[in-house]
Amino acid sequence: MVVTTPQSVTAGDFNGDGILDLAIADAGSGQLIVLQGVGNGTFNQVQGEPISSQDSYYVTATDFNGDNKLDLAFANSCGTECTGKTITLFLGNGNGTFPAGLVQTVGNGPLAVGVGDFNGDGRLDVAVANSVDNTVSILLQAPTATPNPTSLNFGNQTVGTTSAPQQVSITNNGSATLTITSVDFTGANASEFALASNSTCSASLAAAASCTINVTFAPTAAGTATASVSITDNAAGSPQTVSLTGVGQSAAPGAMLSPSPVNFGSTTQPQPVGTSATLPVTLTNTGSAPLTIASIVFTGANASEFAQTNNCFSLLAPAASCTISVTFTPTAAGGSGSATASLSVTDDAAGSPQTVPITGTVQNFSLTTTCTSLTVVPGQTAIFTVDLAPVNGFTQSVSLSCSGAPALATCTVSPSSMTLDGSTTVQAKVTATTTQATGFLQPPFGRSDRNRMAGLVGLAGITGLAALVILPGKRRVGPARRLYGLIFLLCILATLATLPACGARSDPPGTATGTYPLTVTATFQPATGTAIAENVSFNLVVQ
Numbered sequence: 014m015v016v017t018t019p020q021s022v023t024a025g026d027f028n029g030d031g032i033l034d035l036a037i038a039d040a041g042s043g044q045l046i047v048l049q050g051v052g053n054g055t056f057n058q059v060q061g062e063p064i065s066s067q068d069s070y071y072v073t074a075t076d077f078n079g080d081n082k083l084d085l086a087f088a089n090s091c092g093t094e095c096t097g098k099t100i101t102l103f104l105g106n107g108n109g110t111f112p113a114g115l116v117q118t119v120g121n122g123p124l125a126v127g128v129g130d131f132n133g134d135g136r137l138d139v140a141v142a143n144s145v146d147n148t149v150s151i152l153l154q155a156p157t158a159t160p161n162p163t164s165l166n167f168g169n170q171t172v173g174t175t176s177a178p179q180q181v182s183i184t185n186n187g188s189a190t191l192t193i194t195s196v197d198f199t200g201a202n203a204s205e206f207a208l209a210s211n212s213t214c215s216a217s218l219a220a221a222a223s224c225t226i227n228v229t230f231a232p233t234a235a236g237t238a239t240a241s242v243s244i245t246d247n248a249a250g251s252p253q254t255v256s257l258t259g260v261g262q263s264a265a266p267g268a269m270l271s272p273s274p275v276n277f278g279s280t281t282q283p284q285p286v287g288t289s290a291t292l293p294v295t296l297t298n299t300g301s302a303p304l305t306i307a308s309i310v311f312t313g314a315n316a317s318e319f320a321q322t323n324n325c326f327s328l329l330a331p332a333a334s335c336t337i338s339v340t341f342t343p344t345a346a347g348g349s350g351s352a353t354a355s356l357s358v359t360d361d362a363a364g365s366p367q368t369v370p371i372t373g374t375v376q377n378f379s380l381t382t383t384c385t386s387l388t389v390v391p392g393q394t395a396i397f398t399v400d401l402a403p404v405n406g407f408t409q410s411v412s413l414s415c416s417g418a419p420a421l422a423t424c425t426v427s428p429s430s431m432t433l434d435g436s437t438t439v440q441a442k443v444t445a446t447t448t449q450a451t452g453f454l455q456p457p458f459g460r461s462d463r464n465r466m467a468g469l470v471g472l473a474g475i476t477g478l479a480a481l482v483i484l485p486g487k488r489r490v491g492p493a494r495r496l497y498g499l500i501f502l503l504c505i506l507a508t509l510a511t512l513p514a515c516g517a518r519s520d521p522p523g524t525a526t527g528t529y530p531l532t533v534t535a536t537f538q539p540a541t542g543t544a545i546a547e548n549v550s551f552n553l554v555v556q
Contacts, residue, residue, distance in 0.1 A: 017041030025074040025083045028109030036085050038072040045072070045085065049109050059109050071125045077137050077154060077188055078220045082107035087114075088123040088141060100126060100141055100152070102188055104221060115188060115221075119143060119150035136189050156191035156220065158248035159184045160255050167230040167259035171301035174264075178209040178227035181255050183218065183244060191218040192247040196226060198257075200240035205232050206257050214244075232261025266331070267300030268362035270369045275356070277341040278374035283350065283405040286377035287539030289342040294356060294369055296325055297334040304329040305361040309337060311371075313354035318343055319371060321356070343375040346537070346547035350375050350404040376405040378433060379547065380535040386552040391523035392449025395553055399533050401431065402438040409433065409537055413441055417531040419555070421448035421524045424531050443533055445553050450523035529553045 018041030027034045032050040039046050048056035071088040078084065085103040098118050103111035120143025127140040132153055141150040165179045185191040193216055198206050209227035218224055232238055238259045245252040275292055278284035298304040306327055311319045318341060325335035343352055352373040359366040379402045387395040401411060410432040415424035424445045431439055531553050537545045 016046060019046075020070045021072050023072050023074045023085070027074075027083050027105055027107075027111075029082075029107055034109060036072055036074060038070065038087055040070060045087065045103065045111065047109060047111065070123075073126050073128055075128050075137060077102065077128075078104055078190065079136070080104075080107075080219070085111055085114075086126050086128070086139060088126050090122045090124055090144065098123070098143075100139065102139075104188070115186070117152055119152070120148040121145035123150070154187075154189045156185050156187035156189045156218070156246070156248045158191055158193075158218075158244060158246050158251065158253050159186055160226075160244065160253050162255070164256040165228060165258070167257070169260045169262050170230050170232050171264050172232050172235055172261045174301055175229050175231040176259070178211070178229050181226045181228065181242065182223050183214055183226060183253075184223040185218045185220055185248070187248065188220050190220060192216065193218060194245040194247075195243075197243045197245070198240050199243050199254075200257070202238035203240040205238045205259070205261075206230055206240050206242070208242075226255075228255075228257065230257070230259040232259060235261045235263050237261075264301040266298055266302045266304035266329075266360070266362045268304055268358065268360050268365065268367045269297045269299050270337075270356070270358065270367050271295050271297070272369075274370040274372065275339060276372050276374075278376075280374060280405065283374045283376035284341060284343055285539075286343045286346060286375055286407075286537065286545050287542055289340055291338050291340045294337040294339055295334050296323075296329065296337060296358060296367075298329045298331050298362075300362060301331050303331065307359040307361075309356070309358050311354045312357050312368075313371075315345075315352035315373075316354045318345070318352050318373070319354050319356075339371065341371075341373045342542075343373060343377065344543065344545060346377040346535070346545050347379055347404075350377065374405065376407050377545070378403055378407045378409075378411055378535065378537065380533065380549045382533070382549045382551060384551045386554060387445075388554040388556060389445075389447055390556055391447050391526075393447055395445040395447075397443040397445070397531075397533075397551055399426075399441050399443060399535075399549055400438050401433065401441060401535055403433040403435050406435040407433055408435045412536045412538075413533060414536070415443055415445075415531060415533050417529060417550075418445060418553070419524060419527065419529045421522075422446060422529075422553075422555075424553075426533060441533075443531070445531060447524035447555055524555050526555050529555070 016037060016039050018039060019037050020040040021038045023036050024033045032052045034050045035048040035056055037046040047059050049059045050056055070090050073086050074083050076083055082105040084105050087101045089099050089101060098121050099116050100119055100123055101114040101116050103114040105111050119141045122143050122145030123141045124144045125142040128137050131138040131151060136154040138154050139152040143150060161182045167176050170176045193214055196208060207229050209229050212225060212227045214224035214226050228242055238261060240257045242255045242257060243252045275294060277290055284290055306325055309321060309323060320340045321337050323337040329335060339356060352375055354371045356369040356371055357366045380399060382399045384397040389395050410430060412430040413426040415426050418424035427442050530550050532548055532550045535547045
């Protein structure tokens with residue numbers, strides 16, 4: 014940078030290398046220009062820092078803050094034609110550079126700066142000559158203490174517990190070291206607030222430095238608590254205060270279940286029927302008092318297909334967790350291919366019972382029919398059909414059977430077993446065969462369940478016997494004797510023939526009339542565990 018209108022210059026070892034450097038107040042550019050000495054009478058420029066919007070007339074170098082590093086003070090003015098009213102203080106870094114300075118308002122038209130300890134406190138102060146209003150401004154070096162923020166709100170906090178710390182930053186914007194005497198809590202509920210161990214404010218704070226005060230809230234009773242943190246120091250306005258507010262809440266347990274919902278299987282990876290899978294559910298006490306657990310159960314349409322084990326005792330401490338291991342074992346076939354239930358935990362927390370919905374996608378099979386009833390007479394055959402379909406890619410072997418057939422009837426399924434291919438519905442034939450009454454000898458005039466031919470022969474025999482008795486014996490000759498013998502033989506046969514018709518034996522009557530529910534059962538036997546069965550029913554009506 015080219016120096017255009019230099020107004021004043023001061024020399025000093027700004028970077029601590031034992032070689033003098035130069036600081037120039039350049040009125041033309043309004044810049045602080047620092048030139049680093051090489052030691053041979055030449056200088057290298059290392060900084061051009063804006064001083065103010067006014068012309069810079071005077072610069073002086075001294076250690077204002079006692080850190081053994083030279084600082085710079087500038088008087089900013091443009092003479093009688095304008096109204097510059099500031100000086101700028103640059104605290105040196107000790108490496109030849111000066112960060113943005115502190116600006117202080119003084120009288121009108123400052124042209125020169127004098128440095129000295131004017132109040133005997135051991136710190137250098139500044140006197141400024143103001144050319145326009147003919148005054149001298151005395152600036153006593155002093156620290157400042159600026160808290161940020163000026164209030165803290167801790168919200169709701171359970172009685173007997175301690176909040177997370179909240180932070181207040183204290184910044185010394187002055188040119189002198191800030192001496193912190195104490196940090197105290199005052200007010201109605203001062204005892205419920207405390208200084209956290211990670212606070213960084215110590216007994217002194219250098220100019221332009223900051224430190225932090227971390228405050229915690231530990232309510233001892235329910236209700237609103239108020240207090241203030243008070244910082245006593247040597248800055249103007251001491252003590253600086255920060256208002257504190259918090260609300261104490263009575264201790265109570267809380268309960269949270271996660272994850273929610275819980276899903277077993279998917280459409281791409283369903284849970285095979287007859288197998289088991291286990292997923293964890295975590296119960297956490299989110300409250301501030303022990304959680305009392307009364308029961309852990311399943312509810313819902315398919316609750317019986319879920320089971321659980323857990324390491325949750327009857328009491329769960331605040332912030333503690335336990336695990337509920339939920340096991341899904343689909344044991345029913347059906348067309349939906351899904352199972353639903355809820356895990357329910359009954360406890361003494363608000364909102365009890367806490368529930369988690371549970372779903373399972375199942376790979377199984379379905380058995381359906383469009384037939385509801387068929388009517389036959391004894392001796393006829395009824396044919397029903399059933400449809401066996403895989404659900405969610407089922408590819409196992411299923412056996413088929415029929416039950417419920419009445420006496421003197423049969424019910425069979427063809428084929429009696431089949432292996433599904435995961436996508437195709439197959440049909441099976443159900444045959445119900447009845448039996449016709451088989452007797453053909455029955456009484457001619459009597460009940461239909463007697464032997465009609467036996468009755469006729471018996472009747473003929475009785476007639477012959479009567480003829481034998483009634484016909485006169487003396488008139489009978491040789492041929493007649495043969496006739497009588499034949500008649501006698503017929504009587505004996507008739508007697509024998511009529512014995513079954515009297516109740517000693519009867520012919521099969523056939524399938525009795527009535528309505529009979531038939532049930533077709535499709536059964537899958539997994540590698541381990543209980544067989545899985547699906548049923549469908551229809552009526553066989555025999556008239």
